[in-house]
Amino acid sequence: MHDIRAIRENPDAFDRDLERRGLAPLSAELIALDDARKGATAAAQANQERRNALAKEIGGAKKAKDEARAAELMAEVARLKEEGPALEAAQNEAGKVLDERLAAIPNRPKPDVPEGADEHGNVEYRRHEAGRERLTAGRQHFEIGEAMRLMDFEAAAKISGSRFVVLKGQLARMERALGQFMMDLHTSEHGYTEVAPPVLVRDEAMFGTAQLPKFRDDQFAAGDDFWLIPTAEVPLTNLVRESILAEDELPLRFTALTPCFRAEAGAAGRDTRGMLRQHQFNKVELVSITAPEKSAEEHERMLACAEAVLKKLDLTYRVMTLCTGDMGFASQKTYDIEVWVPGQETYREISSCSVCGDFQARRMNARYRPSGQKGVQFLHTLNGSGVAVGRALIAVMENYQNPDGSVTVPSCLQPYMGGLTRIEGPAN
The missing domain is CATH 3.30.930.10 (Bira Bifunctional Protein; Domain 2)
Known part of the structure; x- marks a missing residue:
């Protein structure tokens, strides 16, 4: 399995090693998949963070006896909870797609390995x-x-x-x-x-x-x-x-x-x-x-x-x-x-x-x-x-x-x- 962080840090070196293996460049594709994973993770985290913040706001509204505001905030929490499973599923799927792609790529050869087709x-x-x-x-x-x-x-x-x-x-x-x-x-x-x-x-x-x-x-x-x-x-x-x-x-x-x-x-x-x-x-x-x-x-x-x-x-x-x-x-x-x-x-x-x-x-x-x-x-x-x-x-x-x-x-x-x-x- 390859380290996506190492690929992001030096994509050209990764592609050169794949070329030595007879493979086409893949760093751009992998980085795009990692970006999608990061985006899905950020969306799921933002959902959870907003729900945590709303919980505090609801407590404050109830303490201030602002029932209308509390009801409004609770409705937003309900909506976020409903969106949560889909966001979590998208996060898991994006990670799975990246991991499966990385798992299908052979190891990088050491510099002293001779080049050849067979x-x-x-x-x-x-x-x-x-x-x-x-x-x-x-x-x-x-x-x-x-x-x-x-x-x-x-x-x-x-x-x-x-x-x-x-x-x-x-x-x-x-x-x-x-x-x-x-x-x-x-x-x-x-x-x-x-x-x-x-x-x-x-x-x-x-x-x-x-x-x-x-x-x-x-x-x-x-x-x-x-x-x-x-x-x-x-x-x-x-x-x-x-x-x-x-x-x-x-x-x-x-x-x-x-x-x-x-x-x-x-x-x-x-x-x-x-x-x-x-x-x-x-x-x-x-x-x-x-x-x-x-x-x-x-x-x-x-x-x-x-x-x-x-x-x-x-x-x-x-x-x-x-x-x-x-x-x-x-x-x-x-x-x-x-x-x-x-x-x-x-x-x-x-x-x-x-x-x-x-x-x-x-x-x-x-x-x-x-x-x-x-x-x-x-x-x-x-x-x-x-x-x-x-x-x-x-x-x-x-x-x-x-x-x-x-x-x-x-x-x-x-x-x-x-x-x-x-x-x-x-x-x-």
Whole structure:
């Protein structure tokens, strides 16, 4: 959510930021809506103030035994009372129109975000080469998994439809091991607090992190006023909604391993084979809540925490700074980590780490009280994948595949798999 006061103070800067996002100028429209809201508020307040003044005048007229004057004033009060509900409704409607318009506008990009229309404008930030020899080609994960008879898309389709998978045996165990490994890493080495959040959330929570209203079609509704979470970012960030924190409580760092649910409404025909784009998947989420002056530093820290997962798995990856046309609606700046997948002979996204500034905090009314200062300020929020478990499974399967069809278990996962060093199909 944007601050209308900041827009009024520097409308040209606001419009320039929207232009970088590929949007037309909106400051004049928003200021006009704010003027209408202010006008409606002033009219409602004037009505109430006049009624308060008349009450005093009526008392004076009655004290002076001027019944005619008192009757005249009481008639005016009755008229004002009759007008009151309409004025209050106009005030509420004007505020609602402004808030809905502001809520539909994406966050303003930071000055150092590269400009571009789509993913082709993204800029490489850094890359990491695995210590082990990198495969340059190989079978794709679904070919490996189906040959092992441990990955079953046909059974999943009979149960749930397309974009689902059934994992079996040691492949299911490896997927579980990956999630446990990531959670242990982030809690024991990176200082995140583990959270087991609800996976059903209300409208207000989805609005707070900006999934609603713009991305309603990408979500799975679950009855009246409930949604299945598309990411644990939603419940984790909303832990501070409608709160005022002390500065010495910051930063807050949360992590959770949850199932995630996405309708993928805008992904028709994309990645239809395999596990890359599923309606249901597991993901380890990282969320940070910070003071404004610390959010840029926290962004780099979060990125390094997500990278540490891939380094310990000894996978090759690169970090991309997303351009203005490719980053998310709520983001000020986003880093994508893309892992090398030899089956596709390309890099694929496995994590996004975003700093949102006070954009989400305003929607949630999440604030803090700076030490030694009067008043409160909005918090800054950050979120990132630490990382997507299904995609990590894909990366491990394709990078650790062997000519005989087996998959070597990375050393960091072996303790989570009872010492198992290799996954083979049932026939072996």
